[in-house]
Amino acid sequence: MSQNLRYLQLLSQKFPDIPSVTTEIINLEAIMELPKATEHYLSDLHGEYDAVSHVLRNGSGNIKEKIREVFQERLTKQEINQLATIVYYPQEKLQVLTQDMTDGEKQEFFTTTISELVELGQFVVSKYTRSKVRKAMPKDMAYIMEELLFKDSILSNKEDYYHDIINNVISLGAADRLIQAFSQLIQELVVDHLHVLGDIYDRGPAPDKIIDLLMKKKSLDIQWGNHDIIWMGAASGSRLLLANVVRICARYDNLNIIEDAYGISLRPLLSFAEKVYRDADLNGFMPKIDPDLIHLPEESKQIARMHMAIAMIQFKMEKAVIDRHPEFQTDDRLLLDKIDYDKFTITIDGKVYPLENHSFPTVDPNNPYQLTEEEEWVMEKLQAGFLNSEKLQKHIAFLYSKGSLYKVYNDNLLYHGCIPMNPDGSFMTIPIAGENLSGQALFEKFEQILRQAYKEEGSKENPCLDYVWYLWQGEGSTLFGKEKMTTFERYFVVDKETHEEYKNIYYEFRNHSQHVESILCEFGVDPQKGHIVNGHTPVKERKGENPIKADGKLLVIDGGFSKAYQKTTGLAGYTLLYNSFGMQLVTHQPFSSIEDAVVNEKDIVSTRRVVDKELDRMTVRQTDVGIALEEQVIDLKDLLNAYRNGTIKPYIK
Ligand SMILES: O=P(O)(O)OC[C@H]1O[C@](O)(COP(=O)(O)O)[C@@H](O)[C@@H]1O
Numbered sequence: 001m002s003q004n005l006r007y008l009q010l011l012s013q014k015f016p017d018i019p020s021v022t023t024e025i026i027n028l029e030a031i032m033e034l035p036k037a038t039e040h041y042l043s044d045l046h047g048e049y050d051a052v053s054h055v056l057r058n059g060s061g062n063i064k065e066k067i068r069e070v071f072q073e074r075l076t077k078q079e080i081n082q083l084a085t086i087v088y089y090p091q092e093k094l095q096v097l098t099q100d101m102t103d104g105e106k107q108e109f110f111t112t113t114i115s116e117l118v119e120l121g122q123f124v125v126s127k128y129t130r131s132k133v134r135k136a137m138p139k140d141m142a143y144i145m146e147e148l149l150f151k152d153s154i155l156s157n158k159e160d161y162y163h164d165i166i167n168n169v170i171s172l173g174a175a176d177r178l179i180q181a182f183s184q185l186i187q188e189l190v191v192d193h194l195h196v197l198g199d200i201y202d203r204g205p206a207p208d209k210i211i212d213l214l215m216k217k218k219s220l221d222i223q224w225g226n227h228d229i230i231w232m233g234a235a236s237g238s239r240l241l242l243a244n245v246v247r248i249c250a251r252y253d254n255l256n257i258i259e260d261a262y263g264i265s266l267r268p269l270l271s272f273a274e275k276v277y278r279d280a281d282l283n284g285f286m287p288k289i290d291p292d293l294i295h296l297p298e299e300s301k302q303i304a305r306m307h308m309a310i311a312m313i314q315f316k317m318e319k320a321v322i323d324r325h326p327e328f329q330t331d332d333r334l335l336l337d338k339i340d341y342d343k344f345t346i347t348i349d350g351k352v353y354p355l356e357n358h359s360f361p362t363v364d365p366n367n368p369y370q371l372t373e374e375e376e377w378v379m380e381k382l383q384a385g386f387l388n389s390e391k392l393q394k395h396i397a398f399l400y401s402k403g404s405l406y407k408v409y410n411d412n413l414l415y416h417g418c419i420p421m422n423p424d425g426s427f428m429t430i431p432i433a434g435e436n437l438s439g440q441a442l443f444e445k446f447e448q449i450l451r452q453a454y455k456e457e458g459s460k461e462n463p464c465l466d467y468v469w470y471l472w473q474g475e476g477s478t479l480f481g482k483e484k485m486t487t488f489e490r491y492f493v494v495d496k497e498t499h500e501e502y503k504n505i506y507y508e509f510r511n512h513s514q515h516v517e518s519i520l521c522e523f524g525v526d527p528q529k530g531h532i533v534n535g536h537t538p539v540k541e542r543k544g545e546n547p548i549k550a551d552g553k554l555l556v557i558d559g560g561f562s563k564a565y566q567k568t569t570g571l572a573g574y575t576l577l578y579n580s581f582g583m584q585l586v587t588h589q590p591f592s593s594i595e596d597a598v599v600n601e602k603d604i605v606s607t608r609r610v611v612d613k614e615l616d617r618m619t620v621r622q623t624d625v626g627i628a629l630e631e632q633v634i635d636l637k638d639l640l641n642a643y644r645n646g647t648i649k650p651y652i653k
């Protein structure tokens with residue numbers, strides 16, 4: 001029996017006769033004619049949970065847009081804002097709105113709000129099949145929501161019917177719950193698929209809460225960022241990457257992510273730092289404190305001591321990897337042996353610079369990279385903490401399962417960082433584990449290494465972790481794309497010329513369509529149709545930089561969520577929406593607080609720029625999902641023929 005026939009026989013178990021095959025073909029054809037569902041792109045979330053959560057709640061302004069489309073003629077601007085806020089924060093907003101209402105006022109408010117949500121809901125769900133909408137409904141309210149969303153058109157007196165249902169809901173005390181359920185459904189369906197282009201971790205206070213939020217999303221993919229892979233490496237057992245992670249948390253006053261969110265004890269580091277760095281000069285290591293948080297001066301000093309202690313451990317540990325891999329060409333990161341510990345100067349590229357900070361209590365000038373016994377002990381404890389944190393391991397497993405280094409989706413190429421390039425426009429070749437690789441093959445190799453490192457999590461020998469470190473700060477890394485990472489210089493040398501991190505020429509070439517097209521071709525994407533969506537580098541709009549590059553072929557959507565970087569960008573960055581009408585780049589203002597969003601209805605979307613407009617509205621048929629459905633239809637048509645010509649008999653159970 002041919003393979004195809006065997007496959008059709010299997011298929012016949014699911015569609016056992018001509019009517020069932022026919023129904024399925026009609027069904028799939030109908031789905032393919034629906035408008036393309038909306039994709040939402042975010043990047044560089046950097047632990048800013050409240051802002052990210054807001055942008056996900058408002059679908060980058062998509063919800064308000066839909067409200068306007070439905071109610072433009074009937075609601076005032078203020079009413080539109082209020083309804084939008086209810087959809088974003090139903091629980092919180094209802095509480096604020098109804099607290100002083102009389103029963104009569106409440107009755108009226110609930111009736112109006114539920115009716116408006118039903119109407120908005122009908123508009124939003126019209127793009128989807130009924131079964132998809134049903135699946136997205138909160139279970140406890142599904143029956144009633146279906147009644148309200150779908151049954152009205154066949155009734156002659158819809159107003160009365162509505163009011164009966166709504167009155168019943170209100171009298172049963174379930175109005176709040178129904179409003180929440182509708183808001184949830186609208187939020188969920190206004191965006192069909194989410195792309196997160198990396199850097200979920202570092203700098204901001206709550207990356208763990210962002211991951212929890214992402215874990216609830218039904219349809220998403222993640223392209224890892226350089227700040228994500230250091231957590232992935234740390235969770236796989238790399239002491240060096242772990243030191244980077246702890247250092248950055250200390251720098252941004254976020255050590256509680258490690259201690260409270262992930263339950264990893266920092267006691268060993270604290271007691272070590274308190275003892276050894278007690279009298280150290282803490283210049284350059286005081287944490288960047290969120291002005292909203294108040295610390296006791298002693299508390300800040302404790303953090304600074306831990307910060308300094310872990311930074312020094314990191315600089316020492318880098319030596320082993322650098323020595324193991326001369327091909328990384330990272331020798332210029334070996335700086336502890338370039339210090340004159342009597343004069344407190346350092347020689348970099350032949351030039352002598354004074355050191356900002358003279359405290360090196362753990363460094364033996366004759367053997368500067370040697371960890372002290374206590375430093376070893378601290379690292380052993382921290383490593384065990386990272387390996388044993390159930391929550392961290394769960395989050396990292398999620399990153400691995402939903403993530404990759406790059407993705408091609410609906411003719412677009414998505415990645416966080418860059419494709420390292422040479423000045424002549426060719427792709428830079430990097431020696432990795434005995435192979436010389438460039439372009440797409442380089443991405444593939446790095447990804448394979450990352451996955452292997454995680455498979456060997458916790459094993460004593462895990463050579464892949466050296467490459468994960470290279471991905472964090474190597475010149476040929478697709479996640480970094482700078483000549484070097486000048487972390488040491490930034491802490492210890494005042495002269496800013498030593499801080500410079502020259503960017504790979506990719507960042508220049510990405511402005512020009514011929515280079516962008518050659519990258520798209522490298523990844524098998526049709527350059528006429530496709531775009532590159534890129535994160536990683538904050539767009540300095542204030543200085544006139546445009547996030548839309550290469551004649552609209554490349555979009556930089558560094559979300560700029562990171563508060564620390566908003567000074568540079570002048571705003572809170574970008575997100576991208578791609579719906580059946582085309583692509584739109586959305587600009588955001590800094591997010592102030594949930595309270596401001598709920599009480600004052602402050603939204604943060606400022607402008608939308610159309611990147612590409614479809615001439616005809618795009619349908620599902622033109623998407624990756626459509627291609628897969630088309631293939632199913634072909635198989636079903638084969639099955640139909642097989643029934644008709646008798647090759648296969650209808651299946652009888
Ligand atoms: O602003 P900080 O915390 O000093 O970080 C600076 C470092 O972060 C990096 O920019 C990497 O982080 P990004 O991926 O966010 O750019 C390094 O190149 C640089 O050395």
Ligand SMILES: [Mn+2]
Pocket residue numbers: 199225226227416479536537
């Ligand atoms: Mn980055």
